[in-house]
Amino acid sequence: MIEIKMPRLSDTMTEGAISTWRKRPGDTITLGEPLVEIETDKAVMEYEAYQAGTLAQILVPEGQTAGIGAPIALIDDGTGTPAPAASASASSAPSAQPAASAPPADKSDKTDISSERIEAPAPPPASSPVAAAPQAGTPAPRRPASPLVRKLAREHHLDLSGVTGSGPGGRIIRADIAPLLADAPAPPPPSGPPPPGPESALGQPLAGPNAHLARSGDDPRAPRAVPVGQVRRVIARRMAESAREIPVFYVTAVADAEELMALRAQLNEKLTAAGRAKVSVNDMLVRACALALREHPDVNVSYGGDDSDSMLVHDRVNIGVAVAAESGLIVPVINDADTKTVSRIGEEARHLVTLANERKLTPAQTSGGTFTISNLGMYGVEEFTAIINPPEAAILAVGATAREPTVAGDEIVPRYRMRYTLSSDHRVIDGALAARFLQTLTALIESPWMILA
Amino acid sequence: MSLITYRQALHDTLRAEMLRDENVFLMGEEIGVFEGSYKITAGLLAEFGEKRVRDTPIAEEGFAGAAIGAAMLGLRPVVEMMTINFSMLALDQIVNHAAKIYGMFGGQARVPMVIRTPGGGGQQLGATHSQNIELYYSFVPGMKVVAPSTPADAKALLLAAIRDDDPVLFLENLALYNTKGEVPDDDTPAEIGRAAITRSGTDLTLIGYSRMANVASGVAAELADSDGLDIEVVDLRSLRPLDRDTIISSVRKTHAAVVLEDDWLTYGIGAEVAASISDGAFDDLDAPVRRVAMAEVPMPYAKPLETAALPSKDDVVGAIRQTLAAVGRRTAGV
DSSP: OOEEEEOSSSSOOOOOEEESSSSSOOEEEEOOOEEEEESSOOOOOOOEEESSEEEEEESSSSSSSTTTTTEEEEEEEEEEOSSSSSSGTTTTTTTTTTTSSOOOOGGSSSOOOSSSOSSSSOOGGGGOOGGOOOOOTTTOOOOBOOOHHHHHHHHHHHGGGGGGOOGGGGGGGGGGGGHHHHHHHOOOOSOOOOOOOOGGGTOOOOOOOOTTSSSSOOTTTOOOOOOOOOOHHHHHHHHHHHHHHHEEEEEEEEOOOOHHHHHHHHHHHHHHHTOOOOOOHHHHHHHHHHHHHHHHHGGSEEESSTTOOEEOOOOSEEEEEEETTEEEEEEEEEEGGSSHHHHHHHHHHHHHHHHHTTOOHHHHHHHHSEEEEOOOOOGGGOOOOOOOOOOOOOEEEEEEEEEEEETTTTTTEEEEEEEEEEEEEETTTTHHHHHHHHHHHHHHHSTTTHOOO | OOOEHHHHHHHHHHHHHHOOOOEEEEEETTTTOOTTTSSSSTHHHHHHHHEEEEESSSSHHHHHHHHHHHTTOOEEEEEOOSSSSGGGGGGGIIIIIITTTTHHHSSSOOOOOOOEEEEEEOOOOOTTOOOOOOOHHHTTTTTTTEOSSSSHHHHHHHHHHHHHHEEEEEEETTTTTEEEEHHHHHHOOOOOTTEEEEOSSSSSEEEEOOOHHHHHHHHHHHHHHHHHEEEEEEEEEEEETTTHHHHHHHHHHOOOEEEEEEESSSSSHHHHHHHHHHHHHHHGGGSSOOOEEEEEEESSSSSHHHHSOOOOHHHHHHHHHHHHHHTOOTTOOO
16 A cells, blocks of 8 residues: 655645545556646646555545645555555654554453553653644644644634644643643633624634634624635745745835837837747846846845854846736746846746646746746836745835936936835845845846847 | 432332332242342232232243233333343343334333343353343333432432333342442432432543442542542433433533443443533543443453453543543553
C-alpha cells in the first residue's frame, strides 16, 4: 500500500484543497496518469501518479484541505503491506505513539478496552512533537483536541495553534487551554440582544478569525457569510504578514512621460505595420525597473527576518507583475526582465495574464520574483502605495500617465506625467537608496530609448 | 428507616404488596415449600397459602407463559426465575409474548407481570450459571428492566415493578443479597427509568448498575480518601428505559466518564451508555469514554480464574486513573 501525500506545488503553499479526484477507489492507475486536481494558493493543478496500482482509498474528499505531507489517498500496489499509518495525523508526528499500534497487551481481554489504547508507555506528553507550531513550508499535522477543547475554543475564539497538547498522543485537553481561557472574553449569552459597543456589533467579540462569519440574524448590517477561497486566504495571510513584519517607507517620484508616450506610439505604429504585437507602458516599465535594479542591486534583495545576520542579494532580476485576476490578486513573474526585449516582456506578460485568469499559472510562474510592479494607471489612479510582496524588499506602485500643466521656462505647457511610489523594506533599504533607485528609473522613463537599449 | 439486607428488603416488599393487593401472587421453582433458593420468599407460603405462592415444575417457558396469561386477565404475577440464566428457556415467552402483546394487539390487554431473577458471577457456579444477561431483555421494546443496587432501591423498584402495568424484568444479584442498607419505612415506589446520582462530584462520572454500582460507590469513596478525587457516581437503576438525561448532564459537568458492567464488553450495556454520552455530551468530553467489563470468556469455574475474569475494584481504579490522566489529572499509580 502506497500513501499519496499532499504535494508541495508552490513555494508558498502550506496546504492544498482537493479540487477534483480524477480517479475513484477501485480505479486502476498507471504511471503518469492524472490522479487529482489540487487547488493551491496560486492555481488549480493536476497531480500525476508517480506510482502505479489501484486507488484503494481517498483520505481527503473533494473540497477539503490537507497540509503538505498529509496523506490524501492510498494506492494498492499489490505488495499487501499496510500503509505506514493511514491516519490523517500521521503526516509528521515522528512516531509519537510507538505503543499505539502494538498488539494488545495480554490483559486486553478484560477491562479497560477503551476506544484508545494509549495507556502503554507513551512518550512524556510535555515533549509531544505536536507542540511545535507549524511553520510555513512544513507540514501542518492534524492537532488532536478533545471535543470539550474544541467547543471551548469555538465559544471563546481561542487559537489552539500555539497550545501544547499534554493528553495521550498529544491531544489538547482542557487543562492545556486553562491559561487561554483565563484571558479569553466570556462567551456570548445563548440568547438575548447583543450588548452595545463596536466590538460586539455581531453579538459577540470580533476576536476569532471567523467571528464575523457567525450569527447575523440580529445584525443591523444584515451581513451574509461568503466563503473565502484559497487564493483570497493566501492574499489575506501574506498581506497581513507583510504589513505586520516589514517596517515600510514610501518615496514618490514623478516623471515626464512625454517622450515615453511618443516613443511607444512610434513603436506601436511600426510594430503594427510589421504585423507584430504592440507594447504597453507597463511592458516598458517592467524593463525600466529591471534595468534600474541592475544598476542598484541593493534594492534587488530579500531580508530573512528579525535579527537575521544576512540578506540575500539576488543575481537575477525577476519582475513580478500584479494581476487583478478574477479569483483575486496574483503576481506572475517575468524572469530576467533585464535581459529581455520589451516586445518579449509584453508577449510573456499577456500570456501570464491569460493563464492567471484561467487559474492555470504554475508555481514556477508565480515564484522567484525579486521585485514587483503594481500598476493601477488603467483605472485613472493618480498615485497610490502598495504593500510589499514578501520576501521581496520593494514594490513599485504606478499611477496613471496623464497630461498635466507643467512649467517649462516661463510657460505652462501640457505634458504627459507619471507618478509612482516605491515601498521599501527599511530593514535593508534606506531612504537615500530608494531615492537613487527612483532617480535612475525616472531618468530611464524620461529618456525612454534607454529602456530599449 | 431500618437497616436491613437486600434480601430482607425484597422479602418484606413482596409480603407487603401481597397484603396490599390480593391480585399479587408468586410463581417459581421451589419458592414455596423450600422457601426459595435464596430465601426471598421465606415464610410466604405459610402466610398466604398455595393459591398465592405457587411452586412450579422445572419448566420456565411453561410458567412464564402461565404468568403472562394471568397478567393479561388482571392478576399481578411475580415470577421468580431461580437465576437469570434459566430465563433463556422462557425467552420466547418473554420476548415474543410478554413484551409484544400490548403493542401487537392494539392495547387490548396489558401484561403487568414481574420476573424477579438474580444474575451475577463470583459464586463458582460455572459458565452457564454465572451470567448477567439482562442485556437480552434491555434490548427489547415493550420490556422494562430494572436493576437495584441497594436495599432501599430493591424495595422502591420492586414496588414500582409490581405496580407497573408492563412486564418488568427485575434484576437481582447474588452478591448483593447479603448487603445491608437503610430502607425507608414508607412504600413510595421508585420511578422506573430514572437513574440516581448516588454520589455527587466534579472530576469524573462513574456509571454502573446492580453490583457494579456498589463497586462504583466503594471506589469513589476510597479514591476520595486516598487521592482527594471528587468522583460522581451514577447508578442507572433502570436499563430500559435508560435515563440518558441524567447520564448526559453528569458528563457535561465532569467531562469524563467510566462505565462499569458485570457482563461482557462487546455490544454491552456499557456500549449503549457510551454511545449515549457521545450523542448527548460529545462536545463536553475531554477524554474518550472508558469501559470496564468482564473478560470475554465463558465464566471459568476455577476460583482464581473466575476472580480474574470478573471486573475488579482494581480494574475500576485503573480505568479511572487512566481517564483522569488523559484529562491532565495525574494521580498516584499512573
